[in-house]
Amino acid sequence: xxxxxxxxxxxxxxxxxxxxxxxxxxxxxxxxxxxxxxxxxxxxxxxxxxxxxxxxxxxxxxxxxxxxxxxxxxxxxxxxxxxxxxxxxxxxxxxxxxxxxxxxxxxxxxxxxxxxxxxxxxxxxxxxxxxxxxxxxxxxxxxxxxxxxxxxxxxxxxxxxxxxxxxxxxxxxxxxxxxxxxxxxxxxxxxxxxxxxxxxxxxxxxxxxxxxxxxxxxxxxxxxxxxxxxxxxxxxxxxxxxxxxxxxxxxxxxxxxxxxxxxxxxxxxxxxxxxxxxxxxxxxxxxxxxxxxxxxxxxxxxxxxxxxxxxxxxxxxxxxxx
Amino acid sequence: xxxxxxxxxxxxxxxxxxxxxxxxxxxxxxxxxxxxxxxxxxxxxxxxxxxxxxxxxxxxxxxxxxxxxxxxxxxxxxxxxxxxxxxxxxxxxxxxxxxxxxxxxxxxxxxxxxxxxxxxxxxxxxxxxxxxxxxxxxxxxxxxxxxxxxxxxxxxxxxxxxxxxxxxxxxxxxxxxxxxxxxxxxxxxxxxxxxxxxxxxxxxxxxxxxxxxxxxxxxxxxx
Numbered sequence: 001x002x003x004x005x006x007x008x009x010x011x012x013x014x015x016x017x018x019x020x021x022x023x024x025x026x027x028x029x030x031x032x033x034x035x036x037x038x039x040x041x042x043x044x045x046x047x048x049x050x051x052x053x054x055x056x057x058x059x060x061x062x063x064x065x066x067x068x069x070x071x072x073x074x075x076x077x078x079x080x081x082x083x084x085x086x087x088x089x090x091x092x093x094x095x096x097x098x099x100x101x102x103x104x105x106x107x108x109x110x111x112x113x114x115x116x117x118x119x120x121x122x123x124x125x126x127x128x129x130x131x132x133x134x135x136x137x138x139x140x141x142x143x144x145x146x147x148x149x150x151x152x153x154x155x156x157x158x159x160x161x162x163x164x165x166x167x168x169x170x171x172x173x174x175x176x177x178x179x180x181x182x183x184x185x186x187x188x189x190x191x192x193x194x195x196x197x198x199x200x201x202x203x204x205x206x207x208x209x210x211x212x213x214x215x216x217x218x219x220x221x222x223x224x225x226x227x228x229x230x231x232x233x234x235x236x237x238x239x240x241x242x243x244x245x246x247x248x249x250x251x252x253x254x255x256x257x258x259x260x261x262x263x264x265x266x267x268x269x270x271x272x273x274x275x276x277x278x279x280x281x282x283x284x285x286x287x288x289x290x291x292x293x294x295x296x297x298x299x300x301x302x303x304x305x306x307x308x309x310x311x312x313x314x315x316x317x318x319x320x321x322x
Numbered sequence: 323x324x325x326x327x328x329x330x331x332x333x334x335x336x337x338x339x340x341x342x343x344x345x346x347x348x349x350x351x352x353x354x355x356x357x358x359x360x361x362x363x364x365x366x367x368x369x370x371x372x373x374x375x376x377x378x379x380x381x382x383x384x385x386x387x388x389x390x391x392x393x394x395x396x397x398x399x400x401x402x403x404x405x406x407x408x409x410x411x412x413x414x415x416x417x418x419x420x421x422x423x424x425x426x427x428x429x430x431x432x433x434x435x436x437x438x439x440x441x442x443x444x445x446x447x448x449x450x451x452x453x454x455x456x457x458x459x460x461x462x463x464x465x466x467x468x469x470x471x472x473x474x475x476x477x478x479x480x481x482x483x484x485x486x487x488x489x490x491x492x493x494x495x496x497x498x499x500x501x502x503x504x505x506x507x508x509x510x511x512x513x514x515x516x517x518x519x520x521x522x523x524x525x526x527x528x529x530x531x532x533x534x535x536x537x538x539x540x541x542x543x544x545x
Contacts, residue, residue, distance in 0.1 A: 017430065017431070017432060018430045020432065021427075021430030021431060021432065022430060024432075024433075025427065025430075028427075223411075223413065224413050224415075226411070227411050227412075227413055227424070228424065228428065229397075229400075230371070230373075230400065230405060230411065231400060231401070231405070231424055231425040231428060231472070231476075232397045232398065232399075232400035232401035232403075232425065232428055232429070232476075233397060233428045234394075234397040234428075235394075235397075237397075237428055320373070321371075321373050322368075322373065
């Protein structure tokens with residue numbers, strides 16, 4: 001075999017060849033960086049667990065919140081004002097009162113729940129049937145459920161209506177049922193904000209974990225980087241394997257997070273459906289879903305790439321052949 | 323091919339490694355660069371590879387003025403230059419084949435073409451049988467020859483060597499020099515920094531002599 005070194009004949013490769021080899025180097029870098037991670041399974045697993053747990057926390061809380069929100073949405077029917085009538089007000093008098101209130105401009109409808117009906121419902125739903133059977137007489141008052149004219153009524157107008165209704169003769173107490181739903185919604189909104197903050201903080205943590213891991217990987221391959229730069233490797237060529245390493249860390253971490261969230265949901269599913277049964281609800285815990293899972297995996301991969309990019313831009317420039 | 327025009331290099335810490343150095347090396351020439359250690363030989367080679375930039379003066383390699391070259395273009399320059407180092411700079415986590423294949427991977431050759439060229443280069447330095455060996459199992463002379471195979475595998479127009487025989491006994495040194503002469507005979511410009519005067523003066527090539535950063539001789543073959 002002869003070498004046939006062509007002196008001034010600078011060899012060129014065609015564009016197609018270059019493209020193919022560029023793709024080839026991507027595939028090679030992806031494979032090689034994954035192989036390197038798997039060669040030290042315990043070390044890599046530790047990193048994956050750290051990233052996975054950091055991701056699982058906000059993702060899990062977010063799943064819990066979206067479940068809570070779906071519950072509150074079900075209750076988000078038009079606001080109601082419950083009028084608890086005085087005990088001495090008879091069913092007939094309550095009926096008359098209901099008719100009169102219904103005449104108001106700011107009231108859409110009034111439904112009466114008689115005290116016997118209320119007791120029946122309570123007996124069925126509460127599970128206190130035996131206790132209630134031992135009661136002398138019915139402790140529940142008659143109840144009027146007032147639906148205001150417009151859902152769009154503001155809190156202040158609702159408050160005015162409630163006060164006006166409470167002033168009616170025979171009314172013991174008027175309760176704006178909306179209040180606790182509003183409180184729940186406010187609470188959910190606050191929790192969402194907290195989870196978002198937590199998520200951002202932990203994402204930053206993941207970024208730093210990956211950045212630091214990549215920094216160590218760069219340090220370990222310092223000699224290789226120097227030689228590659230000396231024989232004409234471009235920055236992109238040098239960067240590539242480390243970006244893939246970050247990608248694999250992020251994706252692996254996201255898979256760990258996905259498993260953790262799945263396990264947690266599976267763990268909660270039994271007790272929750274038992275609880276829902278007690279509330280006569282067909283509420284079922286919703287998991288991440290296909291879109292959510294895909295989002296989690298993409299977020300992990302992107303965080304990994306980003307962390308690696310930060311480390312690489314910061315540390316690769318420092319390694320110059322001298 | 324290589325032209326230095328009143329080139330000076332002062333390092334940030336104030337040491338002036340080269341002072342007003344001017345010379346030309348034509349294509350197809352083989353030239354030795356000599357001088358005591360610290361005379362500026364390594365600095366001169368680093369300027370050609372853009373591992374350092376001159377403080378003053380102009381460096382031209384293959385018709386390209388290096389002074390104004392952007393960092394992004396440096397890899398392309400280095401791909402035209404084969405370099406042999408005194409300490410070989412081999413990667414010990416991969417086989418001889420993979421070490422030699424590195425420049426081809428960077429330049430984007432197909433695996434088939436890469437295999438062909440790597441084997442041709444290894445054959446040329448007499449190590450075809452060791453392609454699967456790990457560098458650590460090779461002797462110093464063999465490691466240096468792997469380094470040479472890596473330097474020429476990309477068929478560079480210019481071959482630089484920094485003390486390529488520094489750690490070798492006289493017999494092996496002569497063999498390595500013969501190898502460089504063979505590359506020169508097929509048209510590669512060769513510049514070898516070496517302080518082994520007895521060896522290089524036997525070889526009848528032009529010798530550039532540096533003393534304390536100044537070029538004091540660039541005459542014909544040997545003293």
